[in-house]
Amino acid sequence: MVAKEGPSGARLIGYVVAQAIDSPTLRERLSQTLPDYMVPGVVVILESLPLNANGKVDRKALPEPEFESERAYEAPRGADEENFGGNLG
Numbered sequence: 001m002v003a004k005e006g007p008s009g010a011r012l013i014g015y016v017v018a019q020a021i022d023s024p025t026l027r028e029r030l031s032q033t034l035p036d037y038m039v040p041g042v043v044v045i046l047e048s049l050p051l052n053a054n055g056k057v058d059r060k061a062l063p064e065p066e067f068e069s070e071r072a073y074e075a076p077r078g079a080d081e082e083n084f085g086g087n088l089g
Contacts, residue, residue, distance in 0.1 A: 002059060013065050014040035015057075017048055042066070 002013045016026070023043040030039045042065040050061035076082040 002062065011041035012039070014043040015046060015049065015062055016043060017046055021045070 002015065003010050014026075014030075018026070023045060026043050026045075027039060044063060044065050046063075050058040052058040052061075076084075
């Protein structure tokens with residue numbers, strides 16, 4: 001686990017070496033056993049962890065995560081929502 005700054009502030013990033021599992025499934029399973037604040041916001045699945053000369057994880061060599069939008073865009077559902085959105089910007 002590594003804490004990194006994302007678009008919406010600091011987030012936990014989980015780097016794992018795994019086969020036959022995707023990030024959303026892993027996050028869902030973790031959320032069933034861990035408190036919300038311990039579930040990583042992003043999980044990066046790697047073939048192997050980068051190691052330094054001492055055999056420890058080289059944090060500087062870990063790839064940058066791709067932060068996804070927390071909510072998908074939803075188009076306005078009527079004239080009222082369109083007018084409201086137009087007044088914000």
